[in-house]
Amino acid sequence: MKTLYQSLKERFTPGELTEQRDGLAFLTVERDQLRPMLGHLRDSEGFGHLVLLTAVDWLEEGQFQLTYLLSNRKKQQDIGLRVMLPREDASMDTIHDLWPTAATYQRELREMFGIDFPDSPRVNEEFILEGWKDLPPYRRDFDTLKYAQATYRDRPGRETRDPAKHMKEQLYPDKD
Amino acid sequence: MYQPDRSQYPQKRVDGTLDIDLKSGKYLKLWQGPQHPGVTGNMSIELTVCGDEVVDAKTHVGYLHRGFEKLMERRTFMQVFPIVCRVCVPEPDFNEYCYAAAVEELAGIEIPESARWIRTLILEMGRINSYLMYLGGQAGAFGQGVIGQWTTYVRDLMLDRFEELTGARIYHMFILPGGVRGHLPEGFSGRMEETLREIESVMDDVEKVMFQNAVFKKRSIGVSVIDPALLDSYGITGPNARAAGVARDVRTEQPYLVYPELELEAVIGHDSDIFTRAEVRRRDLLMSIDLVRQILAKMPLEGAVMTKLPNVLHWKIPRGETFIRGECSRGEYGYYVVTDGSGYPRRVNVRGPSYTHSIALFERLIINANISDVAGTLVSLHTYPPEVER
Numbered sequence: 001m002k003t004l005y006q007s008l009k010e011r012f013t014p015g016e017l018t019e020q021r022d023g024l025a026f027l028t029v030e031r032d033q034l035r036p037m038l039g040h041l042r043d044s045e046g047f048g049h050l051v052l053l054t055a056v057d058w059l060e061e062g063q064f065q066l067t068y069l070l071s072n073r074k075k076q077q078d079i080g081l082r083v084m085l086p087r088e089d090a091s092m093d094t095i096h097d098l099w100p101t102a103a104t105y106q107r108e109l110r111e112m113f114g115i116d117f118p119d120s121p122r123v124n125e126e127f128i129l130e131g132w133k134d135l136p137p138y139r140r141d142f143d144t145l146k147y148a149q150a151t152y153r154d155r156p157g158r159e160t161r162d163p164a165k166h167m168k169e170q171l172y173p174d175k176d
Numbered sequence: 177m178y179q180p181d182r183s184q185y186p187q188k189r190v191d192g193t194l195d196i197d198l199k200s201g202k203y204l205k206l207w208q209g210p211q212h213p214g215v216t217g218n219m220s221i222e223l224t225v226c227g228d229e230v231v232d233a234k235t236h237v238g239y240l241h242r243g244f245e246k247l248m249e250r251r252t253f254m255q256v257f258p259i260v261c262r263v264c265v266p267e268p269d270f271n272e273y274c275y276a277a278a279v280e281e282l283a284g285i286e287i288p289e290s291a292r293w294i295r296t297l298i299l300e301m302g303r304i305n306s307y308l309m310y311l312g313g314q315a316g317a318f319g320q321g322v323i324g325q326w327t328t329y330v331r332d333l334m335l336d337r338f339e340e341l342t343g344a345r346i347y348h349m350f351i352l353p354g355g356v357r358g359h360l361p362e363g364f365s366g367r368m369e370e371t372l373r374e375i376e377s378v379m380d381d382v383e384k385v386m387f388q389n390a391v392f393k394k395r396s397i398g399v400s401v402i403d404p405a406l407l408d409s410y411g412i413t414g415p416n417a418r419a420a421g422v423a424r425d426v427r428t429e430q431p432y433l434v435y436p437e438l439e440l441e442a443v444i445g446h447d448s449d450i451f452t453r454a455e456v457r458r459r460d461l462l463m464s465i466d467l468v469r470q471i472l473a474k475m476p477l478e479g480a481v482m483t484k485l486p487n488v489l490h491w492k493i494p495r496g497e498t499f500i501r502g503e504c505s506r507g508e509y510g511y512y513v514v515t516d517g518s519g520y521p522r523r524v525n526v527r528g529p530s531y532t533h534s535i536a537l538f539e540r541l542i543i544n545a546n547i548s549d550v551a552g553t554l555v556s557l558h559t560y561p562p563e564v565e566r
Contacts (some may be wrong), residue, residue: 020498021281023430048408051499054525056514067512069499076430078499101411101536128238128565138246145250163255164489 001025001077004045012037026067026080034083035093038068042098046072047079053095053105055113059140062087064115068095085115094120112138186231194232196224203231206547210239214317214551217561219534221554225547233542233550235535241565248524253279253353254488256521261347263526264560267306269298270504272351274511275524277432277500279353282515283493285483291355293475296433298341298350299502300464300471304375305334306505307461310558314454315386317551318395323386330375337368355482365472372465379462387455396450400541400553404448410540411532414507416557419456420448426503438470450556457505457558492519499527506530506558528563535564 005017005027014037015028029037041047047070056065068081085092094117096103104127106117111127114136126132135142168175187195196203209220218239224232244263248256260275261268273295280287308331312324335345340361342348350357386392404420406412417424425442427435443459445452485491493515501510507529516522534557541553 020496024499026497049413050411051501051508051510052512052525052527054512054523056497056523058522067497069512073424073429080497080499099411100409100540101532104531104535126238128241130238137243140249142246144243144246163252167489 001079004077004079007045008037008040011040023076024078024080026082028082028084031083031085031092034068034081035095035098037081038070038095038098041070041079046074047077049073050099050102051078053102053109055109055115055138057087057113057138057140059087064090064113066092066109066115089116090114091116091118094118094123096120112136114139186226196232198224202226208550210236212551214554216313216534216555216559219559219561219564221538221542221550223542223547223550228547230542230545230547230550233539235539237535237561237564239565240562244566245524245526248521250520252489252519253491253493253521256524257349257352258347261349262562263566264504264528264563265346266309266560267302267504267506268347269302269351270502270509271511271526272349273299273433274500274502274509275513276351276353278498278511278513279493281498281500282496282513283353283491285354285485287355287483288480290359290476290479291481292433293471294356294360294481295351296435296438297468297471297475298348298356299433300467301334301338303464303505304461304468305331305338307457307464308334308375310457310505310555311382311386311454311461313555314450314552315382315392317555318392320386320389320392323382326378326381330371330378333371333374337364337371340364340367352482354485355480357482359481360477368468368472372468375465376462379458383458387451387458393451395549395552396454396556397447399450399549400545400556402448402537402541406537406540410537412507412537413529413532414503414505414558415443415453415456415460416507416529416533416537418443418460419445419453421446424508426501426508430501432502434471434475437474438467440467450552453556453558460505490519492517501527504529506560507533526563526566528560528566530557530559530561530563533557534559534561 001019008014012033018026049071051069051071053068058065064085064087066083071078092115094106103121106120107123107127109115110123111129117123189195204225206223206225207220208223209215210218220236222234223230244259247259260271263271308327312327315323338348339345342350402420407417407422413424421444423442423444428442443456443463445456495515495517497514499510499512501508510527512525513521514523538557542550
């Protein structure tokens with residue numbers, strides 16, 4: 001991983017390398033360097049397999065993190081490229097020309113997080129939700145409990161207990 | 177035999193889109209699914225056909241969406257457990273293993289030796305179940321209903337073994353962060369051996385009645401061939417890749433749990449058609465039976481199965497992210513887990529093999545196929561829609 005990081009440093013300006021374990025590392029990349037770096041990793045470093053593309057919502061920091069996880073099967077290495085995007089009007093370059101299967105991931109991210117990928121095939125078509133008008137549901141500021149209470153009714157006679165409070169009452173009522 | 181060249185059919189417009197005029201009366205829109213015996217689970221395919229030839233296909237998912245990944249963000253690390261297994265009904269154990277292993281890695285927990293053996297045993301038992309279900313479905317897609325009855329019978333015997341080991345038949349919830357919930361019950365190995373023998377005997381019959389059947393061969397050999405060049409660009413893993421002659425098996429490439437201590441070899445085929453994919457899965461099933469025998473012979477019968485965990489109701493895990501993968505019956509299964517130092521996961525993302533197989537790959541494979549091959553092709557990719565929707 002260290003040699004790979006050195007060779008990436010010669011061509012790009014990546015952030016710090018976080019080595020999670022042997023053969024798995026994460027790297028923060030500037031938005032405009034992502035596509036060239038993905039192309040370089042795919043064509044020259046043997047990272048031909050796009051394992052996943054997903055987003056993490058860091059609401060407090062006002063950012064979306066996109067994670068592109070690539071795998072090199074020969075060397076048994078995985079590298080995750082993180083791209084931080086501002087949450088407002090988030091939009092990212094499409095990579096469906098590098099991996100056709102990425103179009104599906106991008107379509108899901110568009111629907112679930114509201115991140116736009118201009119020019120990605122069928123990106124604005126509904127993927128899982130039908131006729132959804134609310135906030136994109138996988139964003140942190142979408143409250144599932146509030147939505148469920150406003151949309152559905154509880155079964156009569158149902159009571160809900162907070163597990164932590166309930167266990168405290170049962171097991172150690174005197175302790176703090 | 178006359179083979180028409182369909183590579184330019186239907187014609188394309190200048191901008192690359194298909195020139196399909198539904199008003200011309202030449203084409204017909206047809207929905208296969210969401211309730212259809214030739215579709216795996218609840219998904220639907222919007223087909224455009226010309227005569228009996230498929231010219232365009234779109235996969236529609238969402239019928240099983242319950243927002244699992246979002247629900248996990250509202251639950252403590254232990255409360256996520258009843259949710260993860262529901263991401264894949266016929267083989268829920270991989271969700272439990274991948275999630276548990278990711279939480280253990282982020283929290284820095286080591287699990288006892290016995291737990292690693294029991295986890296591997298459960299994963300292999302789940303794989304046998306999943307393949308049995310697949311074989312029934314694959315034969316059913318070509319009109320052989322009886323195979324499904326036989327494999328469902330032996331799958332039920334395996335569910336009995338699951339029940340005595342974990343207390344549950346479908347959703348086992350046996351693999352938790354820190355280990356597993358218990359040891360094998362008394363006399364388990366003997367009863368498992370009887371079950372394995374019964375499965376082998378049924379597999380002999382399946383080999384004769386399904387794989388040597390002229391109708392099955394005629395319908396499956398040379399149909400829906402996956403070009404090995406597509407493997408990387410379409411993210412194809414598991415038996416679908418192995419049938420194309422590429423030994424992609426996480427168990428041998430990046431061995432996890434106790435696989436380094438077992439004798440196994442990736443099962444591969446070469447023709448990459450429906451028949452080869454079924455054949456690879458049949459042989460893989462037989463290898464799993466062998467692996468279960470190896471595990472039962474080698475595993476320690478005593479020792480702790482669970483590590484001491486912090487109070488799980490107040491368990492906080494420092495900020496970090498990781499990805500854990502395993503080889504399920506359909507290919508590479510993985511969990512990407514992000515923590516932020518609180519008592520709840522920040523994000524859990526499930527990477528199911530069906531995600532790439534049932535949408536991008538299937539939509540490509542089915543073009544210019546005969547409409548009667550749609551069901552067989554979809555089943556041969558072995559997809560489970562809940563993995564796509566989560």
